[in-house]
Amino acid sequence: MDQTAQRFIERTEQFTQIVSGAQGRWDAPSPCEGWTARDVVAHVVQTQRDFLGQQGFDLGAAPDLGDPAQAWAQHAEQAVSIVRQDGVAEREYAGYFGPTTLGATMADFYGWDLVIHGSDVARATGQPWSVDEEEAAALTAAADGWGAALYSEGICAPAVSVPDDAPPTDRLLARLGRDPGWPTGGQP
Known part of the structure; x- marks a missing residue:
């Protein structure tokens, strides 16, 4: 498996553990000013869906963010499935900072986002990070x-x-x- 794809998958798994540990404290304020833990998860789901959609992947209807843990689980399964497909991580495109690959963007931008927003959700819901x-x-x-x-x-x-x-x-x-x-x- 491509190294960038693996890094994204690992970061997705870490975020999933944090989301699973939120224990329904979704309306707690987060370190992101004006955002609750629910808002942070919604942001992560929506930004990844937007990017993958722009890359031509059909993710179907957006998950119901009324239950952030379930919405994240549904989205994460789709995103990981896409990244694991043969040739997807190596696919090149013109990124914001120049030529890159889908795997690099998922690992080093969206995966980076998972780690940092994992901190936001963890701290909002009283979990260690x-x-x-x-x-x-x-x-x-x-x-x-x-x-x-x-x-x-x-x-x-x-x-x-x-x-x-x-x-x-x-x-x-x-x-x-x-x-x-x-x-x-x-x-x-």
Whole structure:
């Protein structure tokens, strides 16, 4: 299996665990200002569906987001099935930053989104969340590759300050405009 496809699948599985652990706390506020945990899951489903649809994949009717866990499970099954198809991950297209592959976009943009929004859902619903130093470095490198576009409208808020010796998870969240101390530290 293509390495990028595998990375997307792993990140999908991690997000699924977090969504499964939300225990119906879908209306809890998240670190994404103005969004509940339900809104975060809806965003992830909708953005992936939009991208896959633009790439010519028919995902059928959108899942009912009244039950975010069920909607995510239905969508995740479809998305993983598409990415696993022979030749799909290697398919090239003209991406926002130039030529790329569908697998790279799913792993390094939409998969990146799964990790970061996994943090948002976990923290909104009282679940633990962290990444190891290697994953934090990979996520930060991906964000660095987007340059100023990282802070475009609707992407990430401006970075917040943390001590230089902050744990990798805190440095990553701060780089992406999220207060690592949320909710006790305030909204980003």
